Amino acid sequence: MFRRREPVPFAFVAEAARFRSNVTPPPRGRATKSQIAGRTLIGLTVVAGLAGSLLFGLPALESPQAPSRTQQSEASDGH
Numbered sequence: 001m002f003r004r005r006e007p008v009p010f011a012f013v014a015e016a017a018r019f020r021s022n023v024t025p026p027p028r029g030r031a032t033k034s035q036i037a038g039r040t041l042i043g044l045t046v047v048a049g050l051a052g053s054l055l056f057g058l059p060a061l062e063s064p065q066a067p068s069r070t071q072q073s074e075a076s077d078g079h
Helices: 011-016 034-059
Strands: none
Touching: none
16 A cells, blocks of 8 residues: 555644643642632532431441341230
8 A cells, every 4th residue: 555645634633742842831820718618618528428428328238137036926925
């Protein structure tokens, strides 16, 4: 097979691995106290939701135990 001489569409995608830019992105701005507090509250809400679902879900996941034979029915007490 022979190679195509004309440029292939989206050839820049294949060349992206070896492309290096000399333009540095601007530095990231620091988060404000309200942003940090908001992120913390969201994180705590997610963790509390997971812990609550685990707390309420574990009893539902337990297998039922066989009833104990220590109690006798009232009908068998008189006979």
